[in-house]
Amino acid sequence: EIQLQESGPGLVKPSQSLSLTCSVTGYTITSGYDWSWIRKFPGNKMEWMGYISYSGSTNYNPSLKSRISITRDTSKNQFFLQLNSVTTEDTATYYCAKIITTTYYFDYWGQGVMVTVSS
Amino acid sequence: DTVLTQSPALAVSPGERVSISCRASEGVNSYMHWYQQKPGQQPKLLIYKASNLASGVPARFSGSGSGTDFTLTIDPVEADDTATYFCQQSWNDPTFGSGTKLEIK
Numbered sequence: 001e002i003q004l005q006e007s008g009p010g011l012v013k014p015s016q017s018l019s020l021t022c023s024v025t026g027y028t029i030t031s032g033y034d035w036s037w038i039r040k041f042p043g044n045k046m047e048w049m050g051y052i053s054y055s056g057s058t059n060y061n062p063s064l065k066s067r068i069s070i071t072r073d074t075s076k077n078q079f080f081l082q083l084n085s086v087t088t089e090d091t092a093t094y095y096c097a098k099i100i101t102t103t104y105y106f107d108y109w110g111q112g113v114m115v116t117v118s119s
Numbered sequence: 120d121t122v123l124t125q126s127p128a129l130a131v132s133p134g135e136r137v138s139i140s141c142r143a144s145e146g147v148n149s150y151m152h153w154y155q156q157k158p159g160q161q162p163k164l165l166i167y168k169a170s171n172l173a174s175g176v177p178a179r180f181s182g183s184g185s186g187t188d189f190t191l192t193i194d195p196v197e198a199d200d201t202a203t204y205f206c207q208q209s210w211n212d213p214t215f216g217s218g219t220k221l222e223i224k
Contacts, residue, residue, distance in 0.1 A: 046205060046215035061212060095161060103168055104209030105152040109161040 002026040004096050004110035012090075012117050018083040022096030022110060023076070030054050030074050034099040036106065037070060037081045039092040047092075051099055052079050086117045121145055123206050123216035130222040136194035139219045141206035143187045150210040151189045153182055156218075157202045165204075166191060198223050 008020035022035070029035055036051035050060035052070045060068050064083070072079040083090060093114045097106040122144040131137045141151065149169040154162040164173040166182035169189060181192045193200055201223050206216040 044203065044218045046207075046218075048213040048215070100167070103150065103152075104213055105164065105167045105207065106154075106162070107164050107167075107173065109163075111161050 125216040147210035
């Protein structure tokens with residue numbers, strides 16, 4: 001069965017970079033599908049952040065385009081999120097998820113990691 | 120962005136039928152999907168492309184709609200269905216509704 005697991009620091013200081021890892025088991029990320037980051041803010045608002053495809057191309061939410069980077073390490077079957085110049089408004093639970101490429105829905109999700117931006 | 124509007128909360132009794140609505144600010148064809156999220160858990164896919172039941176999801180859940188108006192129906196509701204239900208569109212860059220919190224009385 002496909003499983004995704006996020007990891008990374010739970011506390012980041014304002015103006016610094018947020019870096020998270022998504023480790024995938026049960027499927028090789030270069031075999032197909034797209035692999036995404038989504039976040040859920042306090043109060044329930046959810047935001048799609050971007051994805052990296054099985055071929056390595058990326059697509060980002062335009063609202064984040066200047067601050068976000070999604071990369072991968074195929075040898076470890078992991079993909080990564082980097083969000084630069086964070087503010088307190090980036091405090092959220094961050095999820096990685098697998099996308100069904102033809103229809104763009106998220107069929108497998110990680111458990112999520114809560115990240116607080118605070119000095 | 121395509122804005123998705125959901126009612127904030129609903130309360131129903133076990134055994135009843137409940138319909139949860141999602142309205143899109145522009146037409147999204149049938150590219151609407153539904154998720155269930157329980158406290159402390161990740162979202163779980165229930166319905167994809169408006170009316171298709173995801174694998175392993177009980178047939179008590181169903182979806183309908185097209186264009187701008189969509190509905191997730193649970194019939195009959197069980198106590199375990201207490202959760203927040205989100206809609207998500209993928210006709211444009213993915214966006215999510217704000218969620219409907221379902222309470223079982």
